[in-house]
Amino acid sequence: MKKITLLALATLASLGACQRPTTQDAATAKKSTAEEKIDSTNIKHFFNTALTEGKSYEWLRDLTSNIGGRLSGSPEAAKAVVWGEQLMKEVGLDSVWLQPVMVPHWVRGAKETAHYEFKGSTIDVPICALGFSIATPKEGITAEVIEVNSLDEAKQLGEKAKGKIVFYNGAFDNKLINTFQAYGGCVGQRFAGAATVGKLGAVGVIVRSMTNGIDDYPHTGSMGYGEIPEENYIPAAAISSRAAENLSTHLKENPNLKFYFKQSCQTLPDAPSFNVVGELKGSEHPDKIMVVGGHLDSWDLGDGAHDDGTGIVQSLEVAYLFKKNGIRPKNTLRVVFFMNEENGLRGAKEYHRLAKENNEVHIGALESDAGGHTPRGFSIDANPKNLQLVQSWKKLLAPYGLHDLVKGGGGADISPLKDEHVTLVGYRPDSQRYFDYHHAVTDTFDKVNKRELELGSASMASILYLMDKYLYTSDTLKP
Amino acid sequence: MKKITLLALATLASLGACQRPTTQDAATAKKSTAEEKIDSTNIKHFFNTALTEGKSYEWLRDLTSNIGGRLSGSPEAAKAVVWGEQLMKEVGLDSVWLQPVMVPHWVRGAKETAHYEFKGSTIDVPICALGFSIATPKEGITAEVIEVNSLDEAKQLGEKAKGKIVFYNGAFDNKLINTFQAYGGCVGQRFAGAATVGKLGAVGVIVRSMTNGIDDYPHTGSMGYGEIPEENYIPAAAISSRAAENLSTHLKENPNLKFYFKQSCQTLPDAPSFNVVGELKGSEHPDKIMVVGGHLDSWDLGDGAHDDGTGIVQSLEVAYLFKKNGIRPKNTLRVVFFMNEENGLRGAKEYHRLAKENNEVHIGALESDAGGHTPRGFSIDANPKNLQLVQSWKKLLAPYGLHDLVKGGGGADISPLKDEHVTLVGYRPDSQRYFDYHHAVTDTFDKVNKRELELGSASMASILYLMDKYLYTSDTLKP
Numbered sequence: 041m042k043k044i045t046l047l048a049l050a051t052l053a054s055l056g057a058c059q060r061p062t063t064q065d066a067a068t069a070k071k072s073t074a075e076e077k078i079d080s081t082n083i084k085h086f087f088n089t090a091l092t093e094g095k096s097y098e099w100l101r102d103l104t105s106n107i108g109g110r111l112s113g114s115p116e117a118a119k120a121v122v123w124g125e126q127l128m129k130e131v132g133l134d135s136v137w138l139q140p141v142m143v144p145h146w147v148r149g150a151k152e153t154a155h156y157e158f159k160g161s162t163i164d165v166p167i168c169a170l171g172f173s174i175a176t177p178k179e180g181i182t183a184e185v186i187e188v189n190s191l192d193e194a195k196q197l198g199e200k201a202k203g204k205i206v207f208y209n210g211a212f213d214n215k216l217i218n219t220f221q222a223y224g225g226c227v228g229q230r231f232a233g234a235a236t237v238g239k240l241g242a243v244g245v246i247v248r249s250m251t252n253g254i255d256d257y258p259h260t261g262s263m264g265y266g267e268i269p270e271e272n273y274i275p276a277a278a279i280s281s282r283a284a285e286n287l288s289t290h291l292k293e294n295p296n297l298k299f300y301f302k303q304s305c306q307t308l309p310d311a312p313s314f315n316v317v318g319e320l321k322g323s324e325h326p327d328k329i330m331v332v333g334g335h336l337d338s339w340d341l342g343d344g345a346h347d348d349g350t351g352i353v354q355s356l357e358v359a360y361l362f363k364k365n366g367i368r369p370k371n372t373l374r375v376v377f378f379m380n381e382e383n384g385l386r387g388a389k390e391y392h393r394l395a396k397e398n399n400e401v402h403i404g405a406l407e408s409d410a411g412g413h414t415p416r417g418f419s420i421d422a423n424p425k426n427l428q429l430v431q432s433w434k435k436l437l438a439p440y441g442l443h444d445l446v447k448g449g450g451g452a453d454i455s456p457l458k459d460e461h462v463t464l465v466g467y468r469p470d471s472q473r474y475f476d477y478h479h480a481v482t483d484t485f486d487k488v489n490k491r492e493l494e495l496g497s498a499s500m501a502s503i504l505y506l507m508d509k510y511l512y513t514s515d516t517l518k519p
Numbered sequence: 520m521k522k523i524t525l526l527a528l529a530t531l532a533s534l535g536a537c538q539r540p541t542t543q544d545a546a547t548a549k550k551s552t553a554e555e556k557i558d559s560t561n562i563k564h565f566f567n568t569a570l571t572e573g574k575s576y577e578w579l580r581d582l583t584s585n586i587g588g589r590l591s592g593s594p595e596a597a598k599a600v601v602w603g604e605q606l607m608k609e610v611g612l613d614s615v616w617l618q619p620v621m622v623p624h625w626v627r628g629a630k631e632t633a634h635y636e637f638k639g640s641t642i643d644v645p646i647c648a649l650g651f652s653i654a655t656p657k658e659g660i661t662a663e664v665i666e667v668n669s670l671d672e673a674k675q676l677g678e679k680a681k682g683k684i685v686f687y688n689g690a691f692d693n694k695l696i697n698t699f700q701a702y703g704g705c706v707g708q709r710f711a712g713a714a715t716v717g718k719l720g721a722v723g724v725i726v727r728s729m730t731n732g733i734d735d736y737p738h739t740g741s742m743g744y745g746e747i748p749e750e751n752y753i754p755a756a757a758i759s760s761r762a763a764e765n766l767s768t769h770l771k772e773n774p775n776l777k778f779y780f781k782q783s784c785q786t787l788p789d790a791p792s793f794n795v796v797g798e799l800k801g802s803e804h805p806d807k808i809m810v811v812g813g814h815l816d817s818w819d820l821g822d823g824a825h826d827d828g829t830g831i832v833q834s835l836e837v838a839y840l841f842k843k844n845g846i847r848p849k850n851t852l853r854v855v856f857f858m859n860e861e862n863g864l865r866g867a868k869e870y871h872r873l874a875k876e877n878n879e880v881h882i883g884a885l886e887s888d889a890g891g892h893t894p895r896g897f898s899i900d901a902n903p904k905n906l907q908l909v910q911s912w913k914k915l916l917a918p919y920g921l922h923d924l925v926k927g928g929g930g931a932d933i934s935p936l937k938d939e940h941v942t943l944v945g946y947r948p949d950s951q952r953y954f955d956y957h958h959a960v961t962d963t964f965d966k967v968n969k970r971e972l973e974l975g976s977a978s979m980a981s982i983l984y985l986m987d988k989y990l991y992t993s994d995t996l997k998p
Contacts, residue, residue, distance in 0.1 A: 091693045214570045217919060253969060414893065414949045416920070440696060441895065443922040470893045472970045490732060491951045
């Protein structure tokens with residue numbers, strides 16, 4: 041807003057102004073220029089510190105190499121909780137605690153297998169069970185395959201689905217520049233594919249992996265059976281994108297080929313776990329809270345580097361950058377390592393429940409759960425005044441590649457905090473590589489670039505610094 | 520310019536306008552909105568085609584896997600010329616030809632070795648000869664080491680350099696967001712390090728690799744002896760950044776340690792080679808030329824994927840995207856695969872010499888030689904009117920992540936074309952990862968992301984499309 045006014049003034053001046061700034065305007069402008077200089081200097085310090093004394097990369101190496109994939113309820117997730125609590129204490133947060141929460145406990149079991157016969161050869165197919173799927177019978181499932189490209193198409197199958205394995209082969213729309221949009225256009229097949237055709241009498245579901253490219257890795261992810269009766273539950277697996285392309289080709293030549301798959305996953309009783317929480321007390325409004333966080337759990341196939349190890353270490357590095365630069369936030373800065381984002385969101389819900397129970401006042405929250413790639417910007421979910429305010433910081437953020445300050449959701453883990461007085465912000469790094477690794481065995485530490493990770497931490501510290509200083513809150517926001 | 524005017528008008532309107540647009544202004548604005556819509560549609564088509572029917576990734580796989588590193592004068596560089604000519608013909612350019620040029624022919628010889636004794640152990644050191652360096656004597660060189668952090672410091676060594684190996688350990692300034700700036704701050708050590716201390720009586724030079732991070736790979740690159748007498752030539756090698764850190768530490772404990780290194784490189788007589796050139800004839804001004812290019816040669820250590828295989832395949836993909844979308848440029852679009860950018864720039868100089876000899880009129884040139892990472896923008900070297908014009912396209916380019924339209928050099932290979940009537944543009948993708956691989960054994964195909972590469976091709980096609988349509992030329996540019 042401020043920027044537009046200044047530009048307008050400059051324009052008027054150059055055209056021979058017919059309106060002049062008042063003395064009061066000039067004083068405000070002078071003050072705001074001085075503040076802008078302070079802000080720009082502090083932001084520069086965040087970046088300098090992250091790029092020369094950053095810790096996030098080594099923290100991430102430790103988490104991914106020494107603990108690895110950490111699905112909710114697993115021993116690795118439990119180790120990650122201990123790791124997170126310990127690390128927050130080492131960074132010197134004012135207080136660190138655990139929030140107990142019961143989480144779903146789904147386990148994959150033995151490695152899945154799948155194959156079919158085609159022209160006298162056995163084609164082995166890389167698959168993996170989807171999270172929450174039931175197992176196949178011990179001997180596996182063999183059935184003919186019926187291919188569809190969307191949930192809508194599947195809904196029309198009717199009788200044709202009976203006794204079949206339904207093969208969802210809808211691919212990402214690679215024309216979409218932001219790959220999260222392409223994901224959004226497909227992920228329904230993964231989540232609701234089994235429920236949709238289970239009630240039609242299908243015996244299993246194979247879903248093309250959620251990825252832009254053609255690779256040999258099945259990408260797992262969450263699914264659900266929704267409201268369908270338990271007797272209609274059918275097993276669901278992801279198939280690699282290359283195997284999906286091949287299967288589709290082979291089905292054209294032999295529509296009656298028999299597909300076999302076997303998986304041994306199961307859902308055990310809920311398990312105890314924790315959110316890990318730590319905070320830097322606010323100097324002026326310690327009772328007002330800003331959250332920065334990511335999720336500590338991950339899928340089990342890779343080591344959960346980009347999803348969401350990077351979000352975890354960046355969130356903690358934000359606090360480190362504040363401390364290292366001697367900047368104490370006015371409001372309390374709370375770092376949260378949420379548990380169970382991938383299959384349940386139980387940590388996020390419990391965090392919110394406790395916040396309400398304790399009458400906590402949140403003014404903003406920032407989530408990093410879109411990978412650790414090079415910075416591009418933030419998505420903002422806020423009331424119009426705060427949305428405009430955040431977008432007015434573009435000049436301060438653009439020198440660091442942060443050009444995108446767009447209206448949009450903040451992220452899954454902070455979404456329960458949504459309220460007209462809470463500004464939710466999602467960190468949005470470059471999305472091109474993200475779905476190459478997402479939920480697959482390839483989501484590993486070596487895919488993370490140190491500088492990109494550190495630039496992300498500094499980007500997050502910068503916007504939190506500005507949020508802390510300038511956000512309109514329920515006290516200052518006039519209707 | 521146009522954008523600023525529109526914004527100014529909008530501002531005036533909102534303040535209660537004291538100047539109104541004339542009817543003529545309104546008509547111009549209407550026309551320009553219609554044109555902007557056409558431009559935006561054509562740009563969208565470039566991106567759609569690149570992301571769904573792009574060829575660059577498979578071309579690059581072919582070049583890097585089947586030919587590999589292709590240093591000027593090498594058999595691989597000769598193969599790359601044949602490959603390039605053939606590929607341009609396959610894409611269906613109107614004409615394709617080779618421009619003969621003699622190039623330097625430096626060869627590395629046997630793998631370099633280096634080591635020193637420290638606390639009773641032998642430390643092996645990863646080094647590689649710098650391009651154009653002389654060999655060590657056959658038995659290698661053993662000498663004490665003197666460490667400096669800059670050329671300036673080296674110049675002050677005086678007598679102290681005599682008989683020593685000078686170790687340039689100046690590191691990248693990692694605080695600089697654009698890593699090319701950090702490179703610019705250090706590369707003098709590599710290029711002029713040997714000449715600087717050769718005349719002081721030093722016996723060899725070891726230069727810290729030009730990279731942001733700490734890794735185990737020596738990064739090669741060009742050096743020169745400048746004007747110093749041949750008897751002062753001394754061998755120069757790059758040392759991995761980790762080995763440089765270790766050596767520096769060990770020198771503090773034992774300033775008299777003896778460093779050994781051996782390399783067998785030599786400069787052979789100049790060898791015949793070629794630029795590969797192809798063009799799409801302009802529909803309105805076939806005599807006016809716009810160049811798009813990169814360099815076909817590379818260093819010998821990796822397979823020259825990011826430097827500059829990506830620039831090569833993107834430049835050809837630009838022509839492919841024009842053809843595939845039925846867009847014929849008004850001016851002639853000339854694709855140039857320059858030879859010998861890395862150590863000599865002979866191809867670029869010969870291209871320019873021939874252009875002058877043949878009285879060719881160039882109106883613009885675009886170079887891609889900054890890696891194949893995700894798009895960020897362009898640097899522009901043009902007269903003020905064309906600079907402003909190119910910057911006015913931001914609205915059309917920003918949706919594709921192209922926010923940086925900054926004044927700056929276009930690139931080494933197109934630099935000889937510099938003239939007040941020629942607009943030179945450099946494609947500037949994200950720079951964070953570039954120096955991880957630059958000139959090292961790690962610059963390989965697997966570091967290139969398909970979508971990032973294709974987005975680059977489309978970015979380049981888009982700006983060339985706009986340059987073709989709108990650039991002020993010597994005919995239309997009024998003083």
